[in-house]
Amino acid sequence: MKSKIILIVALVFAIITTVLFSNYVKNLDNKYKNDKNLVKVVVLKQNAKKGQKITSDMLEIKAYSANSILPEAVKSTKDIDGSYALMDMKAGEELFADRFSNQANEKEFLSRKVKEGFRAISIEANFVESVSTLIEPDDCVDILFNEKTQGGTINTQTLLENVKVLAVGKRMVESSNNTVVEGAKNAAKGAQEAANPAQAEYSSITLELNPDQIKVIDNADERGNLKFVLRSKFEKKQ
Template sequence: MKSKFILVLAIFMGLITTFLFYNYMKSVDATKDMNNHLVDVILAKQVIKKNQKITSEMIVVSQVPELGLAPGAIRTTPEAVGKFATADIASGEALLSHRLASEGEEKIFVSRKVRDGYRAVSVGTDFVQSVSNLVEPEDWVDVIFSETQPRSGDYAPINTALLLEKVRVLAVGRRMVETTPEDTYVEYTSITLELNQADAMKLVNAKERGRIHLILHSKIIPPK
């Protein structure tokens, strides 16, 4: 009876050992497969400085084992080109999503949103001038200028003209991203616009001479 029990126990332990060995070999094979399976990853071809905008000439596509792929690694060129680095990136280093940002995603530094050749200039606005505080970052507006002319008798004529057309809005108050349904409404009293240097001076001069109003463009793309 005792020998039969020992035999059954030996068979049971053998089955367990076989099962554990099978699972181990399966995991080893899976690891080998992942090491043999290469995937694309984007590497820096040169040193990329913080705040530098990434171009296709700065990066290269390489292949690495899937198992060695870092979390958040950028795998296609369009994911990187046009974005700016939020930290220095060494030559040969993989580009990671949390170290890149687009102009539209920028929440802290308005200087990162300004395109080359342009400037950021802020003007004070009231509730009506800002289209009832409905203008949002990344909207496009026209700037209308009104100026009171010298009085003629009891009448002081007001001249109104289109000062600037289709200007990009960088920020409203200190907010640089569009409002979401979860955000608490905060009234703002200034708007930051993106202008070339000459238009920025024209806007500041007009603000000193009279009043400006903003006219909001539609974001809806018309059907073809």
């Protein structure tokens, strides 16, 4: 009798163990399937105000169901780290690249284009000195310095190399490649620009320099003549 009870108890425990193990396997399977449908996106840890600089410590990665996330959502913190918010945003909110402005496409505030530790300074430049006003924002230039000596000769030296251009005149972004197409769509505007091409010219170039370079360029600008030499876009950045 006693052995029968032990056998029954063993069978009951065996059934319970089988059921529990089966449920455990199903839960693991469901979890694995759900994980495959999750998408990791970048969200804010805290609220952000319009114009605020976004840093990596303000961001975190969270996983959401693929069905609840738009394809355009930011998926890497590197995409917006160092950018500026173009609107107010809430913590945990889904983020999109068009809600941020980075240094390359900033066109409203010059201070946002200047790298940390650097300064912006504008130098007067005529048509020839500015390579026929063909230098564009984000180009890199060398700066030549011409100074007349006491003997009347001209001393020329390369003052600075590979300097980044932040702006030309008041324009902080490169000219659109669609300028001709847009002009064709607007005949009146195109005719006006053709009649007065000087409208596209500028008389100053704004450079990104460190504090020591600022002193060098300002001193040289007072003593002699500066000329900008445009570098190729295909050169590797130093």
